[in-house]
Amino acid sequence: MFQDFDFQQLYSPDFKEDSVREVLILPIIHRLGYKNAQVVRSKSLQHPFLKIGSKKRPVNLVPDYLFKIEDSYAWVLDAKSPTETITSGDNLEQIFSYAIHPEVRTKFFSLCNGKEFILFRQDEKQPILYFQLQDIENYWDEIVAYLSPNSFQSGKNFTYTSVKKARAKSEVFDYVTRPLLEELPVYKQSAKRHCGVHGYFTKQVWNVVQEYIRNFSQVGDIVLDPFGGSGVTAIEALMTDRKSIHIDLNPMSVFMVNSLIAPVDFDNLHQAFTEIKAEYLANEPKSDIEVSKALKNIPIPKIYHCQKGQM
Numbered sequence: 001m002f003q004d005f006d007f008q009q010l011y012s013p014d015f016k017e018d019s020v021r022e023v024l025i026l027p028i029i030h031r032l033g034y035k036n037a038q039v040v041r042s043k044s045l046q047h048p049f050l051k052i053g054s055k056k057r058p059v060n061l062v063p064d065y066l067f068k069i070e071d072s073y074a075w076v077l078d079a080k081s082p083t084e085t086i087t088s089g090d091n092l093e094q095i096f097s098y099a100i101h102p103e104v105r106t107k108f109f110s111l112c113n114g115k116e117f118i119l120f121r122q123d124e125k126q127p128i129l130y131f132q133l134q135d136i137e138n139y140w141d142e143i144v145a146y147l148s149p150n151s152f153q154s155g156k157n158f159t160y161t162s163v164k165k166a167r168a169k170s171e172v173f174d175y176v177t178r179p180l181l182e183e184l185p186v187y188k189q190s191a192k193r194h195c196g197v198h199g200y201f202t203k204q205v206w207n208v209v210q211e212y213i214r215n216f217s218q219v220g221d222i223v224l225d226p227f228g229g230s231g232v233t234a235i236e237a238l239m240t241d242r243k244s245i246h247i248d249l250n251p252m253s254v255f256m257v258n259s260l261i262a263p264v265d266f267d268n269l270h271q272a273f274t275e276i277k278a279e280y281l282a283n284e285p286k287s288d289i290e291v292s293k294a295l296k297n298i299p300i301p302k303i304y305h306c307q308k309g310q311m
């Protein structure tokens with residue numbers, strides 16, 4: 001669909017939001033079967049605010065794509081640059097605000113940054129579809145079932161046809177004869193990645209490991225690393241929708257990987273943050289004297305004192 005697009009390009013600073021739209025989103029829209037008249041681009045909202053209770057909240061931007069079925073909008077999609085986060089935060093809030101805007105009112109809202117695609121339905125907290133764009137073929141049946149023009153039934157509220165959950169495996173995937181990959185660029189420091197949080201001595205380059213997993217296995221397969229070390233294989237396997245088995249003689253390695261893959265409990269995290277913040281605010285030094293006093297109680301490495309004294 002993307003005409004042999006090299007996904008490594010997404011790591012180039014020149015590949016921005018407009019490239020994501022032209023090179024990646026456009027082919028998806030065409031393949032889904034939308035006609036030009038059904039795609040409303042950059043619609044200006046007549047009332048550039050949203051009322052939440054009695055409060056007016058400004059909506060500064062306009063949605064990139066609105067998909068129209070008969071006289072209603074069926075879903076909304078915003079493109080982002082590959083460096084932007086689409087699974088949480090401001091971008092997600094923004095697209096949600098479009099979806100609930102009185103001039104839009106779509107049940108489905110989605111974001112795509114070239115690397116990932118995420119789809120939400122207003123009545124579900126969790127995304128109903130999330131995948132790496134590189135793996136789009138594995139999700140195509142589900143994408144069509146949710147988002148193609150035919151999947152929407154017109155009427156007061158849109159519904160969608162039932163989704164075929166099974167991700168059919170390609171029959172022609174021959175594990176033994178997969179080609180070796182060409183040399184890959186190394187993105188050691190270029191992404192906020194699990195491996196950045198520790199310094200386990202055997203750490204390998206995540207993007208290379210990921211490419212090999214993609215090349216030699218299919219979505220849903222089991223990837224085994226019996227000398228798992230830093231956990232890069234296990235984690236990249238999970239990130240690309242495989243199952244993974246991590247084995248290592250060193251308990252530190254197993255502990256690290258268990259911690260890295262543990263689901264985050266956002267309520268607990270929020271509570272812990274609130275407690276730490278409250279503790280800090282209660283003890284925050286307010287004047288220079290209080291700051292010096294506080295610093296005396298903090299064990300700062302001697303070398304730092306030394307360097308500071310010399311300056």
Ligand SMILES: C[S@@+](CC[C@H](N)C(=O)[O-])C[C@H]1O[C@@H](n2cnc3c(N)ncnc32)[C@H](O)[C@@H]1O
Pocket residue numbers: 202203204225226227228229230231232233247248249250253
């Ligand atoms: C080369 S490193 C693994 C590299 C790994 N892909 C990474 O990115 O970190 C080798 C790992 O194998 C583990 N190891 C060594 N001998 C082992 C054994 N007999 N059984 C299981 N793990 C072993 C070591 O503790 C070390 O973490």
